Amino acid sequence: MAHPGPSPSHRAPFERTWVLREQRDSIESLQADVGRALNDFGYGEACTFAVRLALEEALVNGFRHGNKGDTTKSVTVRCHVDAGLMQLEVQDEGEGFNPETVPDPTAEENIEIPSGRGIMLMRAYMTSVEYVPPGNCLRITYRRA
């Protein structure tokens, strides 16, 4: 009989760092690794959905806005998962920015503008979303209720 693994509360934290170029395969591989870690610690489907969405938005922002589409630049992702929380740091090679400058996409004057909803979605699904000064590192945290 296969020996069962440690229960989520006794399992060693999942810690990993990736350095990514903008390639779909590597992003999907990262997403799969994070999804497996969440599953190992017993996080549910709703959490996995939320983290996938937040991570996707963070990566797109890092590549598109941080690195300005420069394919020679990378985005570094650090991930920590334990029984109580999941934390991701997504750092690009840009100069950083102030998220307060992003207009509210739900305001009447902005509602039909096609862009500007990534940060809002991350904030809606995660426990906290912080830009670490100078603003090129995004820290997103999901705490288990």
Added chain:
Amino acid sequence: MSAHGPIRISNEPECTRIEFTEKHVIDEVVIRQIGNELTKLVDASPRPRLVVSFTGVEHLSSAALGTLLTVMNRVRAKDGQLRLCDIAPQILQIFEITKLNKVLRIEKDLAAAKASLGGAA
């Protein structure tokens, strides 16, 4: 019916039905491709009537929302109609959080979407 990579297009009497062939609509390159295909459809019709079905879609990014808004604006400019339908609860929540459920017309299913289309095809 024709499949154009990430979307499947069916010409029906009441409308043109669009379905996604991928369950994750998140890759920017794919989303751009979807936008291009939908733009071609809108441009090819004097008064487009599009129903976008989200059957099978499990993930959606903000870039996909942006593409839908762009398509909506083009459809509206031609006095056409756009409906979204068959949206799973977790995806519907994305529309609600961003309040795009107030801008994009969302119907429960394909039948309701077709029934909501006004005017002659």
